[in-house]
Amino acid sequence: MISQYQESLLLSARTFQSGPSDSTFEDVLEHIDSGILLFDDEGVLTFVNKQMYGILELNRHSLLGCTLHHLLSHIQLSRFKKKQVLRSYREMVLKGKPSYEFVDEYGRYWRASLSSGEEMKGSYLFTLKEISDYKLIEQTAYQNDSLAMLGRLSASIAHEIRNPLTAIRGFIQLLHPHLHLLGKEEYAKIILAEIDRANDIIHEFLTSSKPSVPQISMIPVSALLKEVVLLTESEALMKGCQINLQVLQEDLVISGDIKQMKQVVLNMIRNAMEAILERVDDSTGRIEVGARKEGTEVRIFISDNGKGMDICTLDRLFNPFFTTKENGTGLGLSVSDRIIKNHGGCISVSSRLNEGTRFVISLPLIH
Structure with missing residues (x-):
C-alpha cells in the first residue's frame, strides 16, 4: 500500500521518465518539499531534484548518471550522510521496509521512503522528507499523556502514603529517648531522614502534576x-x-x-x-x-x-x-x-x- 502523496510522486516520476516535451512535471518535482532520487532498472540515477541536492549539500547536477556505489564514494558527500544513505539502502532495499527514520547531524528528524515494483517498471524512487515538526507534536502529546497519568498517580500516593509516613515519624520521635538510652540514636536519625526524603518525593510528584497558582x-x-x-x-x-x-x-x-x-x-x-x-x-x-x-x-x-x-x-x-x-x-x-x-x-x-x-x-x- 502506498500513500496518495507517493502516488502523485510516482505519476510525476513515470511521466518525467517517458520524456514529455512539457517541463511541467519536472517543475513539480523540483518544487515539492521532499528530496527525490530516481534510479532506473539498471541502478543508474536519472533524476535528482534541487531539494535533494540541498539536503546532501552537493553541487547541482553532480550526480546524474551515477550509481549508488558512485554516490557513496562521492568526494563532496560527508561521512555522516554516506552512512545514512547506506543505512537507508539496507533498511528499505535489503530488509524490505517501506520507510526509515533517522536524525541528522543538526538534530533534525527525517523519513526516507522507497517506491518500487510493477508500478515503477523496475525503477526505484527514494523520497526524503523532514518530519521534525511531527516529531515535536508526537513528543508533546507523549509528555501530556505522562503528566495526565502522573496527576492521577500523585493524588493516590498523597493519600495512601503520606498519612502512614506521618504516623511512623511521630512514633519514631516518641521512641527517640529510649533509642538514645540504648545507644541507637543514630538509627532514629536515619529513619527520620528517609521518611523526610520520601515526603520530598511525594511533594515533587504533587507539584509537577498540579502546580499551585502563582501568588x-x-x-x-x-x-x-x-x-x-x-x-x-x-x-x-x-x-x-x-x-x-x-x-x-x-x-x-x-x-x-x-x-x-x-x-x-x-x-x-x-x-x-x-x-x-x-x-x-x-x-x-x-x-x-x-x-x-x-x-x-x-x-x-x-x-x-x-x-x-x-x-x-x-x-x-x-x-x-x-x-x-x-x-x-x-x-x-x-x-x-x-x-x-x-x-x-x-x-x-x-x-x-x-x-x-x-x-x-x-x-x-x-x-
Whole structure:
C-alpha cells in the first residue's frame, strides 16, 4: 500500500521518465518539499531534484548518471550522510521496509521512503522528507499523556502514603529517648531522614502534576538570591564546594511567586552540588550565582565546575522522569521549567563534559 502523496510522486516520476516535451512535471518535482532520487532498472540515477541536492549539500547536477556505489564514494558527500544513505539502502532495499527514520547531524528528524515494483517498471524512487515538526507534536502529546497519568498517580500516593509516613515519624520521635538510652540514636536519625526524603518525593510528584497558582508580587532579585545562597551555604560547605554570589544591582525587580522562584533557584544550586560531587578530579568545587540586566530581561545564572553533561543528556534534561541521579525522580528541572514558563520566562543551559554547566533563567524586567 502506498500513500496518495507517493502516488502523485510516482505519476510525476513515470511521466518525467517517458520524456514529455512539457517541463511541467519536472517543475513539480523540483518544487515539492521532499528530496527525490530516481534510479532506473539498471541502478543508474536519472533524476535528482534541487531539494535533494540541498539536503546532501552537493553541487547541482553532480550526480546524474551515477550509481549508488558512485554516490557513496562521492568526494563532496560527508561521512555522516554516506552512512545514512547506506543505512537507508539496507533498511528499505535489503530488509524490505517501506520507510526509515533517522536524525541528522543538526538534530533534525527525517523519513526516507522507497517506491518500487510493477508500478515503477523496475525503477526505484527514494523520497526524503523532514518530519521534525511531527516529531515535536508526537513528543508533546507523549509528555501530556505522562503528566495526565502522573496527576492521577500523585493524588493516590498523597493519600495512601503520606498519612502512614506521618504516623511512623511521630512514633519514631516518641521512641527517640529510649533509642538514645540504648545507644541507637543514630538509627532514629536515619529513619527520620528517609521518611523526610520520601515526603520530598511525594511533594515533587504533587507539584509537577498540579502546580499551585502563582501568588504574584514584586521580587527584588538581589534579595531573592542572597536568601537562597544563605540557605544553601552550609550544605555546600559540607559537600566541599563554595558558593560565590556576585555583586548584584539593587534595582533588578521581577514579578512572580516568591516561593516558586526560590524553589527553582534552590533546585539548580542543589543540582550544581550533585554535579560537583560526581567530578573525577579533586579540584575545589565552585558555584557562581548572579544576575544582570539585558534589554528588557533579567538574566539569573547559576554555573558550576562539576562533571558537565553530554548532548544526549542536554536534549532530555527538562523531560519529566528523566534523571541521571541514582535516587532522583526526574521531576525537579521539569517543574522548574514549567514555573519559569508560567512567569513568562525561559531557562537555557550550556554544558561540557568535565568542565561544568551553566543555567540561565530569563525573566521580564519590572521597572
